Amino acid sequence: MIAKLVLENLKHRPMRSLLSVLLIAVPVTLILSLVGLTHGMSEDTQNRQRGVGADVIVRGSTTTSAITFSPASIPEAIIGVIEQQPHVKLALGVINHNVDLPLVVTGVDMARFNQMTGGFTYLEGHGLEADDDILLDRYVAEQKKVHVGSKIKVLNQTWNVAGIIDTGKLARMAVKLNVLQDLDAAHGKVTQIYVKADDPANIPLVVKELQKLLPTYSVETMAELIAAFAPEKTPGVKEFTTVVVVIGVVIGFFVVCLSMYMAVLQRTREIGILKALGADKSFILGIILGEALVMGIGGTLAGIVLSYGAYGLIRALVPTLSMIVVMSWWPIAGLITLLGAALGSLYPGWNAATHDAIEALSYE
Amino acid sequence: MSSPPVIEIHDLRKTYRVGQVDVPALRGVDLTVQSGDFLSIVGPSGSGKSTLFHIIGGLTPPSSGKVRVMDLDLSALTDAGRTRLRRRTVGFVFQKFNLLPNLTARDNIAVARYLGEGNGKPDPQFEEILRLLGIAQRLDHKPNALSGGEQQRIAIARAVVNHPAILLADEPTGNLDTANSKAVLEILRDLNERTGQTILMITHNNEAAAYGHNTVHMRDGQIVERT
Numbered sequence: 001m002i003a004k005l006v007l008e009n010l011k012h013r014p015m016r017s018l019l020s021v022l023l024i025a026v027p028v029t030l031i032l033s034l035v036g037l038t039h040g041m042s043e044d045t046q047n048r049q050r051g052v053g054a055d056v057i058v059r060g061s062t063t064t065s066a067i068t069f070s071p072a073s074i075p076e077a078i079i080g081v082i083e084q085q086p087h088v089k090l091a092l093g094v095i096n097h098n099v100d101l102p103l104v105v106t107g108v109d110m111a112r113f114n115q116m117t118g119g120f121t122y123l124e125g126h127g128l129e130a131d132d133d134i135l136l137d138r139y140v141a142e143q144k145k146v147h148v149g150s151k152i153k154v155l156n157q158t159w160n161v162a163g164i165i166d167t168g169k170l171a172r173m174a175v176k177l178n179v180l181q182d183l184d185a186a187h188g189k190v191t192q193i194y195v196k197a198d199d200p201a202n203i204p205l206v207v208k209e210l211q212k213l214l215p216t217y218s219v220e221t222m223a224e225l226i227a228a229f230a231p232e233k234t235p236g237v238k239e240f241t242t243v244v245v246v247i248g249v250v251i252g253f254f255v256v257c258l259s260m261y262m263a264v265l266q267r268t269r270e271i272g273i274l275k276a277l278g279a280d281k282s283f284i285l286g287i288i289l290g291e292a293l294v295m296g297i298g299g300t301l302a303g304i305v306l307s308y309g310a311y312g313l314i315r316a317l318v319p320t321l322s323m324i325v326v327m328s329w330w331p332i333a334g335l336i337t338l339l340g341a342a343l344g345s346l347y348p349g350w351n352a353a354t355h356d357a358i359e360a361l362s363y364e
Numbered sequence: 365m366s367s368p369p370v371i372e373i374h375d376l377r378k379t380y381r382v383g384q385v386d387v388p389a390l391r392g393v394d395l396t397v398q399s400g401d402f403l404s405i406v407g408p409s410g411s412g413k414s415t416l417f418h419i420i421g422g423l424t425p426p427s428s429g430k431v432r433v434m435d436l437d438l439s440a441l442t443d444a445g446r447t448r449l450r451r452r453t454v455g456f457v458f459q460k461f462n463l464l465p466n467l468t469a470r471d472n473i474a475v476a477r478y479l480g481e482g483n484g485k486p487d488p489q490f491e492e493i494l495r496l497l498g499i500a501q502r503l504d505h506k507p508n509a510l511s512g513g514e515q516q517r518i519a520i521a522r523a524v525v526n527h528p529a530i531l532l533a534d535e536p537t538g539n540l541d542t543a544n545s546k547a548v549l550e551i552l553r554d555l556n557e558r559t560g561q562t563i564l565m566i567t568h569n570n571e572a573a574a575y576g577h578n579t580v581h582m583r584d585g586q587i588v589e590r591t
Contacts, residue, residue, distance in 0.1 A: 274475070
């Protein structure tokens with residue numbers, strides 16, 4: 001019977017119900033979009049690192065976490081030394097330069113890169129030939145609206161778009177290694193060195209040897225590096241997500257509190273009628289809580305639908321921001337919303353439940 | 365041996381606090397109502413009729429005095445106890461019908477049934493009452509699609525669906541035209557005669573009061589005459 005009253009009450013004022021649901025949907029959309037962005041960007045980075053095909057990575061001594069790039073501090077000559085170690089098949093040095101976050105230009109030695117990764121997959125054009133050639137992945141090309149042969153300004157230099165590559169291997173933007181070294185005044189230096197072992201079984205041996213050889217550098221397996229790109233291990237993401245979740249609960253709380261408070265005022269006489277019929281406090285509270293929870297569920301569903309809209313909008317406006325739909329967060333966002341809705345309904349619900357029946361019946 | 369009265373009131377007093385002023389609404393009411401009685405209560409505004417109803421119906425506790433309804437001492441009842449009284453022992457009919465506007469007539473009755481008996485389905489004998497009220501064809505309409513007379517008949521059906529010991533009707537014809545007033549009063553009399561329903565009815569109208577077996581006259585919070 002409570003369910004019937006809840007549904008009929010919501011249907012009786014459809015505009016109030018709809019607006020409340022849409023307002024509750026806003027924090028759900030925010031939470032799902034944020035989580036979609038953090039997970040999408042992590043997944044994209046992990047895929048691109050995995051796409052290199054290396055087993056071990058050597059990074060500069062000042063590296064503190066997976067997402068930090070040390071300056072080009074590793075002498076390029078070390079690449080040759082690494083290649084002479086037992087069980088090392090190949091080593092590839094690259095130099096990275098941040099452009100507009102999250103975009104990074106990577107300087108690569110195309111011959112070694114092709115050897116290690118099997119080469120880029122070209123959607124248009126060809127590899128790096130001239131010194132002003134640049135390769136863009138399809139998302140960067142889409143965002144900057146350029147094609148092969150277009151001129152593009154990056155790092156205050158004008159580049160010729162030589163090729164559009166499929167995403168998933170190391171870089172979104174690639175130029176020749178020596179060209180970027182010159183621009184960064186880092187002659188003979190690289191940011192990191194990817195190392196390929198002769199056999200996956202020998203990776204621990206290679207790591208051990210390189211740690212002994214290069215005690216001041218960071219040496220770790222690619223599996224460790226890729227795992228470190230997980231959203232929960234990215235500095236600040238957990239805290240930022242917590243803040244957005246709290247904002248979600250607060251918005252849900254206030255929307256439901258205001259909406260149900262208004263509803264209780266509008267329905268004072270009906271509450272009096274129910275009391276005259278013998279409804280106790282828990283019955284009245286149950287109706288108010290039920291309405292809040294139904295609006296919370298509606299808000300969650302609407303928020304999920306709107307998050308697809310946000311996904312489409314971000315894909316259209318900033319293709320390089322990799323956003324994915326994280327379905328495992330749907331129930332979490334739902335629970336957050338329902339918590340806010342339940343808390344928000346308590347005050348108006350209690351207000352209704354403790355109304356004096358005679359006063360409520362005489363309410364006009 | 366005669367059965368005990370369904371309502372037994374002795375020296376009932378009720379004082380409301382309005383701001384910082386005590387306003388006496390009932391000043392020592394004595395009343396006895398036997399099972400099956402149809403009692404009309406008349407009196408000017410402010411004479412205490414509605415307050416008497418609210419106390420008998422368990423909507424508010426008495427300030428002092430003895431009030432027994434079906435062997436229940438109302439002055440000793442908690443809020444939860446009065447809620448239980450409203451579920452099964454008394455039924456209300458109001459001047460303004462007071463149907464829940466979001467629900468159909470059938471669901472309005474079902475809510476009362478649910479609160480009284482824990483399920484929304486009326487018992488088979490209730491079908492007979494619906495026929496008596498002449499509303500069987502109007503049960504799937506919401507209040508805004510029903511005339512005043514139909515709404516009041518639905519309200520009566522809702523009030524008696526749990527077979528309460530007492531039906532309290534507060535100006536049941538106050539918002540109705542003459543024809544509908546007559547129809548509602550005849551329904552109340554039929555209910556009383558056919559089912560033995562005890563009815564207390566507040567009215568300003570002497571013609572309406574004449575439908576009762578007895579009439580109680582109230583003035584200034586006291587019963588001044590019983591005829």
